[in-house]
Amino acid sequence: MAAIVTASLDVMGGDKGAGVVLPGAEIALSRFPDLRFRLFGDEAVVGPIMKLHPKLAAVSTFEHCEISVKMDDKPSQALRRGRWRSSMWRTIEAVKSGTADYAVSAGNTGALMAMAKFCLRGSAEIDRPAIAGLWPTLKGESILLDCGATIGAEADVLFEFAVMGAAMARALLDKERPTVGLLNIGVEEVKGLEQIRIAGQMLREAALPHLEYVGFVEGNDIGKGVADVVVTEGFAGNIALKAAEGTARQIAGYIREAVDQSLLARLGFMLASGAFGRLRRTLDTRRSNGGVFLGLNGIVIKSHGGADAEGFAAAIEIGRSVAKSRIVDKINEDLAQYRASRLLEEDARLAKTGAM
């Protein structure tokens, strides 16, 4: 029998809350019967909707929470106002207490990250957390991190992101030794990019067993799939991911508009629907929905606030793959191993210097 995987869900998060979270969980369950759920939310809201999903109810526990973090709450407010009674906090806490393997929320990103940091504190081996996102490419999918948790990362932080991203690629993309690139801009010898160059040097010299460093990657290379993992600091990563999503949506809008205007175009699209499969998959941002918080002592998945049930199901499924792969342990092992080898090298170097 396959091992059970338990997800804790913040039923109040997102623009539509329970109306998306519960049907989304039921979709994920239909595809992955090994899922179990711990649900946190307001009983008055969740109860009636739960009755419509008996299959889900059969594999879930529900706990009432008095407070819901609002989509426009500032992280500091969310942390102040009766934090420990909110559905968001309790969803994360289930991971800390070990009663869930991972948490999913479509709530306010800032509040979720603040609570996740507070509750799951940084992993012993990791300086700063990152949010990893999926990017549809010509070759399949790549992972981009950081998508907004850590702004202006230094070289050692970028190095850690590379290790975390590679561990996620092993879990999600089924690659033995994923390729990793550092996001950079074409203009060389520009001030302010030293940390990226140093991170590249560190990755090359480290020659880690679980990642293959392939050098710098530019913004237009990500979609070509030149690296399984693309590493950058959180500001540029967030902007890149959203710029690409926005462009895909914009173009999808033009296609819809054109098809609606012309019967023949519609006919052509319908008859060629197989041929347009890759296009549709790329434009379907629901499939890649789910930012994975890495660098904490537990897995938290952020779903888009505006995701529909299919999108929320994708976030649950991404979390399931990540949780099943014991990713937190793997990251810590990789980093601990790397640091130990660095210390040995340093000792050897000092010994040699002393002997001369």
Added chain:
Amino acid sequence: MAAIVTASLDVMGGDKGAGVVLPGAEIALSRFPDLRFRLFGDEAVVGPIMKLHPKLAAVSTFEHCEISVKMDDKPSQALRRGRWRSSMWRTIEAVKSGTADYAVSAGNTGALMAMAKFCLRGSAEIDRPAIAGLWPTLKGESILLDCGATIGAEADVLFEFAVMGAAMARALLDKERPTVGLLNIGVEEVKGLEQIRIAGQMLREAALPHLEYVGFVEGNDIGKGVADVVVTEGFAGNIALKAAEGTARQIAGYIREAVDQSLLARLGFMLASGAFGRLRRTLDTRRSNGGVFLGLNGIVIKSHGGADAEGFAAAIEIGRSVAKSRIVDKINEDLAQYRASRLLEEDARLAKTGAM
């Protein structure tokens, strides 16, 4: 009679050099007969191709240059090796000497920016230069800056970028008081974003006559056209522009692939070609080709190295519009006026404090 506009062109720049630059110039000339050209390049290469373009030759002067900056030259190398004899340098120098209204090169961006800074030094009112690019949106086009000249800009630099971008929007988009937004990420209260908040405050308080500040803009908002001008530092700007371009190319590739696979899809596309006009214009990255260097004492346009003749013509035409609008003077006037008003306010404040 309309005033003549003279462009100096680096005929050796770009992946295909003269084979793209000369036909591109002829295309631009056919659309804008007020254009005149000063051409710089290697006579042995340019001569034979020039014979194929008699209309262009009739409105151009040509000067032989011994040296061509290579696409993979580092900026420091380009500045060292016989700089003043290279076609790139002399193209820029024509702007400095006043014999051309603006310069266009498809050469190495880093070398071009380094030479442009060296030759046209920073404008008296501007701290740091920026590269401004065009972004096709649902509403038409927006301007994004900086696309890679200045990494990690502080608040006052972002403020200057806003003024420069607004001046360019007045020139290119024909807006009296363009809207300006600051690129930011959704997560609030994250370290490292103070400079963006301060720049926003400065723009709001300045209440400049030639720009309307509309607040923060996220990566997925740019394509919606929520602001005529989107301001950010050069790293994120470069990544955003290239990520969006890459996504548009990727999707265009899927569409071509699908249409090639199915006769009916092809038929539908052909018959509905009118309806697909907006889609095609958005996917046609040639139309928005041309990064405008702002903040220098003269206008330099960077064309994509891989642009074709139509793309290079677009870069020439963007430069023509910018040059005709006296943009350098306008930017300096706007900033001088703003700084004078700040000094008056400061005096008034000091006088008041003294009187109390």
